[in-house]
Amino acid sequence: MKKFISMLVTAALAVSSVFALAGCNGTQGSGDQGTTPAVTGGDETDETAAPAADFKVGAIYINSQNDTSGYTFAHHKGITAAMEQVGLDPAKDLYIVDNVPEDDEKVKQAIDQLAGNGCNIIFGISFGYINAMDEKAKEYPDIIFSHATGYLSNDTNFNNYFGRIYQARYLAGIAAGYKSLATGNNNIGFVSAWGTEYAETCSGINGFTLGALSVNPNAKVYVYEISTWGDQELERQAAETLIDTYGCGVIGQHCDSAQPQIVANEKGVFGCGYNSDMTTEAPDAHLTAPIWNWDAYYATAMKAAMTNPATFMTEVGIYYEGLNAGLVDIAPLSKNCEPQTAEAIALAKDLMTKGEWDVFSGVKLSFSGDAGSVTVAKTDAALKTNEGAEIVAAGGPSVEDSVITGSMNYYVEGVTQVN
């Protein structure tokens, strides 16, 4: 036994010494690459590189940065892309605390850690980080705190950001509407994480529905709520129910995975994904998907914070942009789309980008004509809930942003929640 132990010890020592040598070689190598030959040792070369990139970015993720799809993936992609745009190195200047649950104490600890590492700006991507970030912004006045999807902010170093994803959903709704017209099946399904309890999902469902109605006034949208942001099994079951029981021919979604699209593909119907282009997962079903280009915001925020953190709140402030800033968009239309789709979407997008029209207003768009000659018509019509209550009078202005982001808790005409 003793022999065995001594062998283990020597083996461990031998191998660790090899590693030690390898480590030395590594640092020497990087020293050689430095342009100043007088400098010896790895530390000083680091310092010469430092002033160029003294800016450090901190991020708090709800899932892991190594995800290959979904919400955290989209944000991580946005942050790294933005860092490259503004001349930062994501491998060196980015600090991440991942898998942080929506627990104030855990979020505060994450913030302390990022602050300790010298981060100049901290992004928190999940809604539930809101109160911890609000509190910590007061404790660290030198650091800029930026919170996605929230509604709190202060005047000096704490803002929130989100986008008009309902605009992209409206465009996806147009694609779904054309499909329902072509197939002669007016029933459209929608697998949703939540229903009216979250303004984010609620406004998304409404936007999608209005888009579908602009093409097919007889369209009906059936919403199946799974009561969680992501659960592949539930997403699957919901899509199956919508197709089998409610006879839906197009499946929209607001949930994490591509399962609803995969089910649509298996059952030979069509669908619109979310977050990323799901055509690869559902090649014969997928039409298009509302997507986020978070780097549009992250680059803006980083640039402002790098130039002068003191003016961050006046330069960036509360950020709520849409198609105009490129923050939201739709994935390239797939081969499954009807021929008129592209033209109609281009027309609607143009109106929204120019700010001439918005989704939740007292003016309805309607598209007509064949491919090559699609036209859009604006008609004054009241925006009504599916219970008949009038939200915006005919010809009236769009509902306020605060309603869309915070308190929209009604479905528009044409929506039915099935569970």
Add this chain to the structure above:
Amino acid sequence: MRKYHLVRRSNPRMTTTILLYINGLLLSLLVGAILLYALDIDPFEYYGKMFTMGLIGNKYGFKTIEGLLKVFVPLLITSVALSISFKMRFWNIGGEGEFLVGAICASIIAFNSTGMPNVVTIVLMCLAAMLSSGIIGVAIAALKVKFNTNETLMTLMLNYIMLYVIRYIGETKADWNFFLRADSERPKFGTFPDSAIMGGIQIGKFKLLWAVIIAIVLTAIVYVYLKYTKRGYEINVVGDSSATAKYAGMNVGRIVLRTMFLSSALIGLAAALTVSSAGTISDTITNDVGWTGIIVAWLGKLSIPAVFIISILISILQYGCQAAATSYPAIDSNFADLMQGIILVFALIADFEANFKLVETAEAIQRRKERKQKRIERKQTVTGKAEKTAEATKEGTTNE
């Protein structure tokens, strides 16, 4: 036939044990280093950050220590509490559930304490948590004593019941639910009023929470209780053999109930201190101490001083793994957990090696001896024959 079996070492030597542990640590770091190399990260730099918890070059180093202590306090108390019940061979793996019961009851007081004096509130929170967790513990112990139910299953299931209770509270927006923030449209746990937030001694920028002092004093008291009191002795006897305890005239049932109350109540206290330090509650408030505590208790051999030291080491490991992962964008918390797991597995292997040795079975020794005997005999017959032939040739030559 089995050739080898494991035998407990009668008296493991301290130096060997320490060497084995160091060896285990080195091997686990080696495995980690291979993974880090594969990810293009210098393992030495990474481990440097891990073992210093990223303190070097940290702008707010005192925050790191504060955070570390917040991890340490509940882990220490829970591990001590679990050690007590394990000493009695009562497999209480319901640390998570008992912790959550305590946390919920302490929070009920905390959320309704606006305007009350700070000390009173915190004492009340501790009492509420200890009583509620203690009662749950006693209930499970009573089922065991009365009906001989399996306490492992009962305590395990308790964990899940309580986890879903707190999730229910956390997700149900209703008038009765004072746990949630009134100002949030979506369900979200609120923060305690100032009256329920743990104070401490301010040392420069660093704040030493009372919870730390309470935890350390408590550990000392439990040590004395187990080592020098009659009741502590009774726990040991029941653990060694409940039949002996019965024969010695001890009321085993009462000892089990009493000890389980103590064990669960301590976990409840840990919960009260945790929620009060955090100023809020959540479904992740336990930080898995109910599970980690089991490992700590066993690595410490249920000895309170050892449990104390191992709690510190595990807290540093937990905190350090996360701190190191933060500075590398390629490393996520899954890797930090993996690293912790590898180190713990190697520590457990080292512990096993220190306490057991591989010994040949009696049968194997017997057979080996027999074989040896046979070999000797065969050799003898062979040499005998050779001698005979040699003699014969000799004789032949002489005859010639």
